[in-house]
Amino acid sequence: MKKTIITLLLICLSIYLYVNAKNPTNKPPNNKITVKSNQIKCGDSIGSHNGITAYYNDGFNSCGSGRHMSSDGYSYGFKWQCVEYIRRYYKDYYKHEMSRWGNASDYFRNNLAHGAINTERNLIQYKNGHTEKPKEGDILVFQNIAPPYGHVRLVTKVNGSVINVIEQNTGTSCYSTLGLSKNGNNWLISDECTGFLRKEE
Known part of the structure; x- marks a missing residue:
């Protein structure tokens, strides 16, 4: 019993001496301060595609507030939501404007035929898992992500079985990849697109 107590005391003493040697002033380590000083702040640039910047929005918690408007009064959408990037990219890069209403899930009209014109966005709409292959500039719609809001991503490159995308409102990185597979004449995008x-054109 005595031997066990002495052993425990020696272990405790060793831990105490080790901690104090690492932190001699007995002040708590400043790891938190270091992390805070390196944190990305709301509205910071986290990347871009074709000169159109994506901004940090603290994931789905949304740190932005208010609408982001263009110089000529067009509504890009709420800062810095996924839809805001899509609307800003299409307006600033393609000079293409869309109706301002709706969440990301509303960008895809489920009752439209594959290859029909989505008149609310004035864009051609394609269903996932059909004959059309996605390409750069396409808007991918995910109705099953964070329902009922959904999510949208912009295709930046298609290379074999990999789709590169840029997006907002998903964290500190705006870049990610999706899988692309072919079954007969049909193309399937991953992540329940x-x-x-x-x-x-």
Whole structure:
């Protein structure tokens, strides 16, 4: 019993001496301060595609507030939501404007035929898992992410079985990849993508 107590005391003493050697002033380590000073702040730039910047929005918690408006009065959407990036990209890069209403899930109209014009966005709409392959500039719509709001991503590149995308409101990185597979003549995008929209050439 005595031997056990002495052993425990020696272990405790060793831990105490180790901690104090690492932190001799007995002040708590400043790890939190370091993390805070390196944190990305709301509205900070986290990347871009074709010169259109994506901004940090603290994931789905949304740290932005109010609408983001263009110089000519067009509503990009609420800062810095996923829809805001899509609307700003299409307006600033393609000079294409869309109806301002709706969440990301509303960008895909479930009753439209594959390849029909989505008149609310004035874009061609394609269903996932059909004959059309996605390409750069397409808007991918995910109705099953964070329902009923949904999520949208912009295709930046398609390379074999990998789709590169840029997006807002998903954390500190705006870049991610999705899988693309082919079954016969049909193309399937991963992550339960509902479908995609494309500007007519």
